[in-house]
Amino acid sequence: MSEMEVPVNKEEHPDRENDNINQEGEQLEKTQEEATMGRRRKRKELNISEEERQRRLRIFEKEIEPLINDLLRFATTFLTQGNIDDAYDLVQETLLRAFESLDTYKEGTKIKAWLYTIMRNLYINEYRKRKSAPQTIAYEEYSTFKSDDDEEGPPPQMTPAGDMRQEVESSYLSEEVVKALNKLPEEFRIIVLLADVDELKYEEIAKILGIPIGTVRSRLHRARRMLKKELKEYAKKLYRIEDKSSKD
Amino acid sequence: MGFGNNACVKFRRLLEDALDGNLSPEEYRAFIKHATFCPACHRKLRGEIMFRKLLQKAFNKKQEELFKDKAQRLIVSIKQMIHQQR
Numbered sequence: 426m427s428e429m430e431v432p433v434n435k436e437e438h439p440d441r442e443n444d445n446i447n448q449e450g451e452q453l454e455k456t457q458e459e460a461t462m463g464r465r466r467k468r469k470e471l472n473i474s475e476e477e478r479q480r481r482l483r484i485f486e487k488e489i490e491p492l493i494n495d496l497l498r499f500a501t502t503f504l505t506q507g508n509i510d511d512a513y514d515l516v517q518e519t520l521l522r523a524f525e526s527l528d529t530y531k532e533g534t535k536i537k538a539w540l541y542t543i544m545r546n547l548y549i550n551e552y553r554k555r556k557s558a559p560q561t562i563a564y565e566e567y568s569t570f571k572s573d574d575d576e577e578g579p580p581p582q583m584t585p586a587g588d589m590r591q592e593v594e595s596s597y598l599s600e601e602v603v604k605a606l607n608k609l610p611e612e613f614r615i616i617v618l619l620a621d622v623d624e625l626k627y628e629e630i631a632k633i634l635g636i637p638i639g640t641v642r643s644r645l646h647r648a649r650r651m652l653k654k655e656l657k658e659y660a661k662k663l664y665r666i667e668d669k670s671s672k673d
Numbered sequence: 674m675g676f677g678n679n680a681c682v683k684f685r686r687l688l689e690d691a692l693d694g695n696l697s698p699e700e701y702r703a704f705i706k707h708a709t710f711c712p713a714c715h716r717k718l719r720g721e722i723m724f725r726k727l728l729q730k731a732f733n734k735k736q737e738e739l740f741k742d743k744a745q746r747l748i749v750s751i752k753q754m755i756h757q758q759r
Contacts, residue, residue, distance in 0.1 A: 482755070517750060
């Protein structure tokens with residue numbers, strides 16, 4: 426990853442400022458869907474050989490296409506405050522920039538963190554200015570957290586960690602998790618998302634968010650504690666389902 | 674390497690790092706060994722693994738619902754735009 430450049434600077438795209446102005450007028454004539462796509466810019470021609478274009482398309486199909494759901498989730502959850510159309514727009518621009526910069530990509534290296542970094546920088550440099558500040562909950566509200574370590578849980582089952590794969594089918598429970606996660610302050614929510622859902626390493630998360638690894642570690646720890654507190658009742662329901670399943 | 678005195682305290686301190694892949698192989702072996710013999714710590718480990726699986730499951734489910742058609746539309750759209758860049 427370290428050798429891959431992240432295309433974020435406006436200097437690389439000097440036509441953007443003018444395009445932002447021009448698109449305002451153009452959008453009035455567009456349908457709702459087209460307006461959502463209206464941030465699409467007239468792009469420079471990409472001066473690459475047909476062979477290189479085909480190589481990039483192969484990488485795009487093999488490495489990037491399977492990640493589009495993840496990119497949409499990252500954008501929706503963290504960047505666009507739940508607005509899927511904005512997320513779509515942001516992901517689209519991210520993918521185009523990635524395609525333009527794929528000459529720096531070495532096949533086989535981890536591409537997800539690179540794409541997330543492009544998207545986050547794009548959001549900060551261009552999209553965030555258009556949006557109001559996100560609604561977050563103050564961390565102080567969670568400061569009274571008490572660890573559940575000493576509470577009595579169900580009796581332990583002595584099975585290896587690798588066998589602890591209990592599927593839970595209730596969509597209601599899944600919704601509970603998403604709601605709890607959405608209650609976290611933004612800077613905590615994103616850490617959990619990147620670490621526990623995307624399973625990125627601390628180092629990769631630090632690069633994406635532009636923060637030290639130590640900060641990743643401490644925020645992640647706090648975020649998980651907050652979530653566990655939120656999901657305390659949920660966890661009890663889960664244990665009941667799990668126990669029932671194991672008896673069946 | 675074993676955990677020695679205060680083994681449960683050490684185990685819990687290392688719990689997140691262990692599951693996040695931040696321990697050396699030697700540390701990890703000692704960590705798992707302790708979990709095998711200590712029911713309380715095993716329960717703690719089990720809870721942590723469940724917690725992470727739930728997050729993943731919740732989000733995978735959520736994104737399937739939310740992005741059902743968007744991702745495919747996005748792929749078609751991007752390929753058209755790439756084609757236009759020639």
